[in-house]
Amino acid sequence: MRGAPLRGDPVLADPLLPGARRRADGATLAALFALSLLIIPARLVLRGLPLSLTPANILSLLAGMCWLCAQFTTTLGVAKGRTPVRTALFCYAVALTATYGVASYGYLPSDELKLSDHALVLVMASVGIALAVCDGVRTPERLDFLLKTMVTGGAVIAVIGALQFMADFDLTQYLALPGLRFASEGGAVDMRDSMRRVAATTGHPIEFGVLCSMLLPLAVHYGFRGGRGALRWWLCAALIGMGLLFSVSRSAVLGVGVVGIILVLGWPVRRKVQALIVTAVFLAVAKLTFPGLLNTLYGLFANAGTDSSVQYRTHDYDVAATEVARHLWLGRGIGTWYAPKYQVFDNQYILTAVESGAVGVAVFVALFFCGIYSAVRARRLSVDPAPRDLGLTLAACLVVPLVGSATFDLLSFATVTGVAFLLIGASGALLRSAQREAAVRAWEDDHAERAPGRYGAADRAWSRLPWLPLPGRSPGRP
Structure with a gap:
């Protein structure tokens, strides 16, 4: 046990400790973004704007602006300094801005220029919300708050999807808030092999399925670690899992399959057995409750060789190769390749190669x-x-978008893109938290074995974490 805290003790001076005054932070804004992204239908955009922007887009732009302003201060508790996520986001933003600049420097038809402007705004919005989470979510508790909000939102839209699948009732038609308008016509229910496939509040059933496969591991995580409150998270996991099935999507099944492989490799044996039992019970209930649903999903893979959707995804390679060869490095411009003017590529890697070139594909994967x-x-x-x-x-969770990008144009759908960037930011925030934990542990171990007032390797390691106060100094003082 440590003795009475001193005023200069970095652990006690740290404003992130429990007991410090709670105030709104990046997690607060990111949670509002997540709820608006998931629950407000993706087809609803703000009235009176020259660009089609959703409430979630506005919140993400606001989060990016807050992050930028916070970088000029030392008293708001926002993290600073390089991390892999921050560097990757910077390279991604610079590369796509360069693509936009090169494309708009030459001639672009007015329709393509307008869409390119819109695409650049969405890129900056996505980067902004990821940075706000990476640097603004300051403690593990706040990160859990954000991720639990995302899981709750996923369960809500899964219920909306269940209503669409079981009762053919589209609740999204009644979610049009004042000041919003539908950017496109059409419903959220489609048919595949005489089976309804639903999109809930997202733009397409494939997007809904991939989104569920990204959120399901989080719900399972909190189910295993929920303690007395585990039941609520298992209920969320069951709802999200049913939403995944109701999407009747091959991409969703591939995504959750890859997730299962990764989790099984990292879980202890006891949890593997528990997960196997839970999965078997879930599939048995789905089989009894919705006869034919699992057979339809199985048929998507068994008949893949003759499936028209698979053939459509592969017949456009020649067109893509010709277009990529014209603009190899920076592409023809983000947002400039769109339907119905051009052929649709149901592959994000191909679409990125066409619009932002080899550089764009590299930064997207990185x-x-x-x-x-x-x-x-x-x-x-x-x-x-x-x-x-x-x-x-x-x-x-982050492997799912990499797999899904090979089966549909992921970045063309706002909900799954927003959740992907939230998860990227969450990974950066978790790494910062782990680095802080390791620095505190090293400092305590080092100072427990030597005289006060002497500095060593632990202090120098601490000094490389610029968002933490140095030993013997107060927060915010250089």
Whole structure:
């Protein structure tokens, strides 16, 4: 046990400690963004704006502005300094801005120029919300608050999807808030092999399915670690899992399959057995409750060789290769390749190669790999089981967009894109938290064995974490 705290003690001077005055932070704004992103239908945009922007887009732009302003202060508790996620987000923003600049410097038809302007605003919004989470979510408790909000929102839209699937009732038609308008016509229910496939509040059933496969691991994580409140998170996991099935999407099944492989590799044996039992019970209930649903999902893979949707995804490679060859490095411009003017590419890698070139593909893939690396690195730095499990879970979640990008144009759908950038930011925040935990642990161990007033390697390591006060100094003082 440590003695009475001193005024200059960095652990006690740290404003992030429990007992410090709670105030709104990046997690607060990110949670509002997550709820508006998930619950407000993706087709609803603000009236009276020259660009089609959703309430979630406005909140993400606001979060980015708050992050930028906070970088000019030392008293708001916002993290500073390089991290893999911050570096990847910077490279991503610079690369797509360069693509936009090169494309708009030459001639672009007015329709493509307008869409390119819109795409650049959305890129900055996505980067802004990821940075706000990475640097503004300051404690593990606040990160859990954000992720639990996302899981809750996922359960809500899963209920909306269940109503669409079971009762053919589209609740999204009644969610039009004042000041919003529907940007496109059409409903959220589609048909596949005489089976309804639903989109809930998202733009497409495939997006809904991939979104559920990204949120399901988080719900399972909090179910295993929920203690007395575990039941609520298992209920959320069941709802999100049913939403995944109701999307009747091949991409969703692929995503959750990859997630399962990653989690099984990292889980202890006892949890593997528990997960296997839970999965078997869930599938048995789905089989009894919705006859034919699992058979339809199985048929998506068994008949993949003759599936028209698979053939459509592969017949456009020649067109893509010709277009990529014209603009190899920076592409023809973000947002400039769109339907119905051009052929649709149901593959985000191909679409990114066409619009932002080889550089765009590289930074897009690197962005997710840096998020995965940050989550895995946080898992290795942490000694507490909870952040270690969360690191594995976030890494598994971030593999889903990489897999889904090969089966549909992921970045063309606002909800799944927003959740992906939230998870990237969450991985960065988890790594910062793990680094802080390791620095505190090293400082305490080092100072417990030597005389007060002498500085060593732990102090120098601490000094490389610019968002923490140095030993013997007050927060915010250089």
